Amino acid sequence: MKHTPLSALPLMPRRRLLAGGLGLAALSNPLASLADSDKYPSRPINLIVPFPPGGSVDVMARTYADPLGRLLGVPIVIDHKPGAGGSIGSQFVARAKPDGYTLVVSSQSSHLANPLVQPKLGYDPIKDFESIAILGRQPNVLVVHPSLPVRTFQEFLAYVKERPGQLNFCSAGAGSMGQLNVEMLMLNTGIKATHVPYKGGSPLITAILSNEVQFALDNLVIMLPHIQAGKMRALAVASPTRLPQLPDVPTFTELGHASLNQTSWTGLAAPANTPAPVVQALYKAVREVATSAAMQDILKQRGVIAPEEMSPKDFEKMMADRLVVYGDVVRRANVKPE
Numbered sequence: 001m002k003h004t005p006l007s008a009l010p011l012m013p014r015r016r017l018l019a020g021g022l023g024l025a026a027l028s029n030p031l032a033s034l035a036d037s038d039k040y041p042s043r044p045i046n047l048i049v050p051f052p053p054g055g056s057v058d059v060m061a062r063t064y065a066d067p068l069g070r071l072l073g074v075p076i077v078i079d080h081k082p083g084a085g086g087s088i089g090s091q092f093v094a095r096a097k098p099d100g101y102t103l104v105v106s107s108q109s110s111h112l113a114n115p116l117v118q119p120k121l122g123y124d125p126i127k128d129f130e131s132i133a134i135l136g137r138q139p140n141v142l143v144v145h146p147s148l149p150v151r152t153f154q155e156f157l158a159y160v161k162e163r164p165g166q167l168n169f170c171s172a173g174a175g176s177m178g179q180l181n182v183e184m185l186m187l188n189t190g191i192k193a194t195h196v197p198y199k200g201g202s203p204l205i206t207a208i209l210s211n212e213v214q215f216a217l218d219n220l221v222i223m224l225p226h227i228q229a230g231k232m233r234a235l236a237v238a239s240p241t242r243l244p245q246l247p248d249v250p251t252f253t254e255l256g257h258a259s260l261n262q263t264s265w266t267g268l269a270a271p272a273n274t275p276a277p278v279v280q281a282l283y284k285a286v287r288e289v290a291t292s293a294a295m296q297d298i299l300k301q302r303g304v305i306a307p308e309e310m311s312p313k314d315f316e317k318m319m320a321d322r323l324v325v326y327g328d329v330v331r332r333a334n335v336k337p338e
Helices: 056-072 084-094 108-117 153-161 177-189 201-209 220-228 276-290 293-301 312-333
Strands: 045-049 076-080 102-107 129-138 140-144 168-171 194-197 215-219 233-238 264-271
Touching (some): 056 076, 102 108, 153 233, 168 177, 177 312, 264 276
Antiparallel strands (some): 140 233
16 A cells, blocks of 8 residues: 655644643644545544443553544544454444544454454455554453462463363453463463453453452453552563563563563554555554653553554554464464354
8 A cells, every 4th residue: 555645645734732631732743634624634533442441442542532633633532332352343444434534443352363263254354454553562461360379470380280171261252362362371381271251351350350260361451450459460471571560570481481472452443445645644643642752651551562663564464464373373272253
C-alpha cells in the first residue's frame, strides 16, 4: 500500500489542545486536522472495541480515544461490540465502509488467535483490514492464586508436574491468546493442566481471585492491580526486560524459556481499501500521541510497553509472522473453538 506523506494532505489551521482527560494537551507538534467537510476527518470517528468493558483492549481504547480525538479535532466514540472472542466486532469493521470513520482496536485475540482457531471466522486479519499502528505492547504474566504453595517458576513447574491435569487455568475464551499462551507453556515444559474458558477479561480475573482456577498466563494490564494488592502471585513475565512494576519477577528468557517471551499487542485497524492518505493520517496521529511524555507515563503506570516505530506495512508483517508462530501451537496442541 503506497502512503501519501502527511505533508501532502490538505490541512486546516492547528487547533489548540485543551487540558483535561489524560493530560495530553501539551503534545509537541500537534497534528493539523483536515477541516473541509469533504476532507478527513470531518465528523466523529467510531472506534469499535470488540470485547466487553473492563478488559485490556477496552483499557487501551479508552487510553487513546480522548487524546487522539483532540489531536484529530473530532470526537472518537467508543462502541463495544463484544462476542466470539472479538470476532463479532472485528467482522463488523471488516464489512464497514472504508472511509476512516469506522475503526477497530485490534488485538492478538481478534486478529491472531481467532483466525487460527475458527475455521469459518468471516474475515481475514490481513486481507480484510488496513493495519494502521501499534498502540502498545502488553507483557503477559504467569500468575497463580496465592493459596498455591509455590513462589517461583521452578516450584510451579514441579508442583504441576506432580499433579498432571489436576490444576485449572483460565483464559478469556476457547482459542483465545490466554489459552494459546498456556498451551505453548505446556508444550515447552511438559506440564499438563485443564483449560477453563471464560467470556472476557473481567470474568477471567474473578475466576482467579475466587480460586475457581489456579493460574493463568495472560495480559499484565488487567492483572497488575491485583498482583500489587497481593491477590495474585506473579511468577514470570513475557517481556524484553524485567518490568519496573515487578522488578523481582524474572522474564521467561531469564528462566531458560525464551520462546515463551511473547508480548501481546493492541493496535488500530481500518477496513481494507481505506484510502492511503487516511491510513497515513491516522498513523501519524497515533505516533504523535504515543510518543508524548504524558502518554509514555500513563502506559508505564499501566504496565504497557510504549509502542515502537512501526509502519503500517511493518505492523502487517509482524502479524503475519505471529500467525506462523502460533499456528504451530494450535496444530501441536490441537486447539479447538468452543
